[in-house]
Amino acid sequence: MTVRIAQFVHASNDVVDEAFLRDFPEVEAAKANSLESLADALDGAEILHVYNSAFKPAFARLVRERGRALKWIQFTTVGIEIGLNAGLPEGVWVTNSGDVSQPVLASHAMALMLGVMRGFRRYEPLRAQRVWARQAMSLHMIAPERARMVILGMGRIGQDIARKAKAFDMEVICVTRAPAPAVPEIDRVVPREKVGEVLPTADVVMVAMPLDSGTEGFLSAERIARMKETAVLVNISRGKVVDEAALARALAEGRISGAGLDAFAQEPLSATSPLWDLPNVLMTPHVGGNGGRESWRRMSELVRDNTRRYLSGAPLKHVVRTPDGTLQGFGNP
Template identity: 35%
Template sequence: MEHASPPTGRPPDVVVLTGADPPPGMAAAERLARVRYVREPGLAEALASADAVFMWDFLSGALAGAWPDGGGPRWVHIASAGVDRLLFPALVDGDAVVTNSRGIFDEPIAEYVLGLVLAFAKDLPGTVRLQGERRWRHRETERITGARALVVGTGPIGRAIGRRLAAAGLRVSGAGRTARAADPDLGTVHPAERLHDALAEADYVVLAAPLTPATHHMIGAAALDRMKPTARLVNVGRGRLVDEDALVAALRDGRIAGAALDVFADEPLPPSSPFWDLPQVIVSPHMSGDAVGWRDELVRLFTDNLARFTAGRPLRNVVDKRIGHLVPDVPGVPAGTGGSTGAPPGAPATHAHPRGRG
């Protein structure tokens, strides 16, 4: 189902779960619908008469507890690429259509990943540290041209990463549910059962997959042991894709050379986390896709979908609630290989970690 039936004879009633700040630039949406802005304590009452929900607070898990018994709004849109906090049984089993914010974050995340690869290869963190210490210490750096990058996750974000890294001269491959020999963006795509073999060949392993039961802790001790001691891990996907204790141990033992982590199992990252102090780790606060203007783009996407909803037209970015992914629309890519943030190696998804970008 690509559309949700709008109410007849009146503008739709739209509830916006705002969090700390309301979304900017909602005037156009307010001309299309009756829009009510609520915080978590008022969500249940507001949903009782709502036709649609805009989950602007994409990190909130309140929708499950507030969902009306026996039904609910016809349409739920989230200001993120991931949808895991929306996929509770009552919503999955009901008639509501779920849409996400695919497409806003793909290129910014790809640029960020390229920046991290360059930071490692050219030791930019070391340069900044030495400058702060007023120390002149010459070093040699690494080339990225010809280095091997494995992108785990073959959805829009993973594809954008693959294109960006290939343009910079890296040899790119992918890992997803379906093996392919000549993917237009990722070259060779390795299937789930060959993930560990693919890890052994990579200089950079980039995680851009959603969180599912199959991908939870996909990078654990066994996977880390297959990586090169010179390899770096970059995670812009979901924190729980990685067994963080196993990663800390591998970094401390020198079994891999470094990690750049934009997502974590618990966020904000606690001050007690060992990741803050490991010199070969780059920590960033879940920001890789949040380029200037991203909030406005999220609102424009929602408003476009609201216009479609009001007119009874098909919605953009409809998520298959049973697997937690969009129906793929990448030319030349078989159905079932794409997703809100990439098809993971493993079984069909039921969850995908929420993100203000994907």
């Protein structure tokens, strides 16, 4: 019996190659890059590989209508909230990428933090003009050593950021629903309702929360206003966790020092957004989880492992929704 996999993935996460098919002779793959080709790929498919942002309403409707044989959806992303909102098919197992992107995403978060604290964004226009500006640069440089980092969220990404922050001798506080630190590198935890007590003391605020009904707008205009002028904000999670308009105003008015952003409320970011032109903002286009060949290798290992489990009837790894619609293991504390 042949098991069909329908794929709608970015090339960087396409792990069903010739070697995969040799190792799984009972599997066939149908790759799609449009709604039209997806409709054909879903015909008889038991498995769907897909990424979160693909699940727009029309896409979700097509999957529900044509994916009648689906039993398992493997997301190549950690987030599945767009799929949940658009409507995933009933009666299927849903898994996400788990910790595949965790190490590189945490590294990206630290790179954004360091880039802002060390003034990289501010120097780029001067470099283009061949201006040395050594004295002018020093006015905007902050040392990470012994700085206080407040991480919003204590899931896998938050924990890995905490470990990396300790390499810079930073104090680490996590704002979380959990009662105790998840890893020894976290110095203390603070409940979400008391976030206002630690924001005024933070040198770095790191957003690592998932987007859900309890976190949308969590870093509100009021909470941003509590941050000190020398503070840096980094968001590698979801744009809507932060009041983006309030953040842009605070940055433009110098009420916080700078921001490193890899996630935005609207993606792609609107050409009219003030964030494009601010000299104290370092931005990347939601690529923090991309790690080249190493990320591909980690994704391949996960998909191969889960495929073996599916074919043998063993429990899948990184289940985020069960066939009865129960969400589990999804999101950060």
